Amino acid sequence: MITASDILSRLPPYRDEWVLVKEDQYVADIISDMIRRHKQFEKYYDRFSYLFHSKNPDQLAEKLFKFCQDNIAYKEEPKEFQTTSLPTGLLIRGFGDCKHFAGFCAGVIDSLNRICGTVYEWCYLFAGYDGAAEPYHVYVGLFDPQSGEDIWIDPTPGEAGEISVLLSKRP
Numbered sequence: 001m002i003t004a005s006d007i008l009s010r011l012p013p014y015r016d017e018w019v020l021v022k023e024d025q026y027v028a029d030i031i032s033d034m035i036r037r038h039k040q041f042e043k044y045y046d047r048f049s050y051l052f053h054s055k056n057p058d059q060l061a062e063k064l065f066k067f068c069q070d071n072i073a074y075k076e077e078p079k080e081f082q083t084t085s086l087p088t089g090l091l092i093r094g095f096g097d098c099k100h101f102a103g104f105c106a107g108v109i110d111s112l113n114r115i116c117g118t119v120y121e122w123c124y125l126f127a128g129y130d131g132a133a134e135p136y137h138v139y140v141g142l143f144d145p146q147s148g149e150d151i152w153i154d155p156t157p158g159e160a161g162e163i164s165v166l167l168s169k170r171p
Contacts, residue, residue, distance in 0.1 A: 002051050002063065004071045004091040010048040011088045027134040030082050031126060034099060034138070037084040041107055042114070044087050049111035057120060057144040060112075061151045064105045064140075068155035072096055072104070098138050098156045105140045105153050121145075125152065 008014075025033075052067070054060040075095040077083060084103060090096050096104075102124055112118045121143035126135035139154035 001070075002067055004094070006051060007048045008088065008091055011044060014088050014092050025082055027126075027136070030099070031124075031138075033082075033084055034103060034124065038103060038106060038110070041086055041103075042111065045107035045111035046115055048087075049108045050116055052108050053112060053116050053118070055118065057142050057146075057151055060109070060120070061142055061153045064108060064153055065155045068101050068104060072101065072155075074101075074157045098154075101155050102138045102140050105155075109140070109142060 052060060052063050054063065071091060071094065073095040075097060077097050077099075082099070085093075085096060085100055087104060087107065090100050090104060106122060106124060109120050109122045113120055123141050125139050125141045127137045127139070128135040129137070137156075139152060139156070142151045142153060143149075144151055
């Protein structure tokens with residue numbers, strides 16, 4: 001089992017770096033910032049992603065889901081204060097919202113492709129529910145070439161504090 005301490009021991013010393021997306025941001029600003037920070041934070045994920053290495057996408061998704069559930073508490077950010085975070089800050093604080101969960105999972109998967117030679121196809125998935133005009137939730141999709149299905153990695157709690165389905169698959 002991978003712990004936050006396992007990861008933190010491989011990262012530079014803690015710096016409190018919540019990165020404010022921008023004042024008066026819109027959904028497009030948040031999405032753009034997530035993608036920009038994903039690239040900016042690569043070197044941090046490259047220091048520990050191998051801990052999650054698996055050639056099986058289901059096993060990788062399960063490891064990431066379990067790690068997030070065990071080490072990062074869900075805490076929704078207000079609309080006026082949307083942030084991204086280095087993995088160090090996220091793990092030291094121990095809480096984040098769907099952007100932080102998705103950024104962590106995508107950061108690990110993308111790093112595995114760079115440093116372990118895996119060839120995972122993945123993407124950020126932005127969603128809105130109940131007729132929302134814009135997406136307000138983000139999670140990660142990981143393609144499983146053996147089954148031909150996408151694995152949805154969404155460790156955020158569901159309604160009423162219930163845990164989301166571990167791995168929702170769609171044809």
